[in-house]
Amino acid sequence: MERAFQRVVLVGKYRDPSVLPGLRRLRALLAELGVATIIECQSAAQLESDMELPQGAFDALSPDGDLIIALGGDGTILGTARQAAGSGVPILGVNQGRLGFLADISIHDIEKTLPPILAGHYQxxxxxxxxxxxxxxxxxxxxxxxxxxxxVHKGCCETMIELQVHIDGQFIYTQxxxxxxxxxxxxxxxxxxxAGGPIVSPQLPAMVLVPICPHTLNARPLTIADQVSVQIDLIAGRQPAALSLDSHDTFPLQPGDTIRIHRSTCDAVFIHPEDEDxxxxxxxKLHWAALPGED
Structure with a gap:
């Protein structure tokens, strides 16, 4: 079988041994298909895996022939995507979590869904x-x-924070x-x-600003073009706060701090089955097709 990917890098949810059976299942399938397979270094170390696979780091991967398969939930996929962003190496999310919007393939169907993807039939x-x-x-x-x-949030404080927002230097509001x-x-x-924001198609070049429990009834989510720069100022004299990126990296803020946000020059690349949309x-995931009373 001609393959679009010559090597697969396995990533499992860190410190969660429940992913080991799924990783072994993937390893066995990839071996049967004759695909070279390695396991990402941190996954191997933190899972204390006995899979006896060669180990590799994200920065050693190539967009020409490498594929990352991340097993877990959306948190695992996001962590993998942050580390691989800009490399051009695509990520296939395999769901062993709960809801999962990024990990759209179930580990239980992997023998059926993975071979066509490896052959180049994917989005x-x-x-x-x-x-x-x-x-x-x-x-x-x-x-x-x-x-x-x-x-940008109030962190451990009990009181609200006060923010001033500018878009491309133009004052928008104080919140x-x-x-x-x-x-x-x-x-x-x-x-x-x-928090009440809209669902935005991933094809749209957009950002969404969504206030969290604003102290006003006229605050609404705002969808803007992603070519702009957003500036958030934590107004001096108010309580300290925190900055979080994907609820992963968190930094304490002080009154008077400024957060500047813009679209990065790199993208995160995912792949999906051909028939997925x-x-x-x-x-x-949201059970839109279910009738009232149905599960």
Whole structure:
């Protein structure tokens, strides 16, 4: 069989031994198909795997012939995507989590779904990535990327925070709230959706600003083009807060801090089965086709 991918890198949910049976199942299938297979270094170390596979790091992968298969839930896929972003190496998410909008293949169907993908029958899906910078007193203290969202929130404080928002230098509003989510289309089905934001097709070049429990009845989510720059200022004299990227990297904020957000020059690349589509995933995950009273 002619293959689109010559080597597969396995990634499992860190510190979760429940993924080991699924990883062994993948290893056995890939061996049967004659595909060279390695396991990502951190996965091997943290899972203490006995799979006896060669180990490899993300920075040693090539977009020409390599495929990452990440087994877990959306958190595992996001963590993998952050590390692989910009490399051009595609990621196939295999679901062993709960809801899962990115991991759209079940481990229970892998023997049926994986061989056509390895043969080149798949969809390539490039997703936008956000770049966020934390500025304090004229210095950039932190910089990082987010696949889902950049979140400015009240952290452990009991009181709301006060934010001032500019888009491309133009003043938009001052907001008292528990926080503000700046989400990609990918992140529109994550925290932003729970906070009342819209679902945005991943094909749209957009960002969504979603206030969290705003102290006003006229605050609404705002969808903007992703070519703009968003600036969030934590107003001086108020409580400290925190900046979170995909709920993974978190940095403490002080009054007077500025967060600058724009679309990154790199994308996160995913692949899906040929017959998969975004709206099919929504119907399945959100039970849009179910009648009232049905599961």
């Amino acid at each position: 390539r899906d490039a997703r936008s990535v956000l770049q966020a910078q934390l500025w304090r007193a004229g210095q950039c203290l932190q910089s990082g990327i987010a696949i889902n969202e950049v979140l 008292r709230a528990d926080g503000l989510i700046v989400a990609t289309p990918t992140g529109s089905t994550a925290y932003a959706l729970s 975004f709206y099919q995933i929504l119907r399945r």
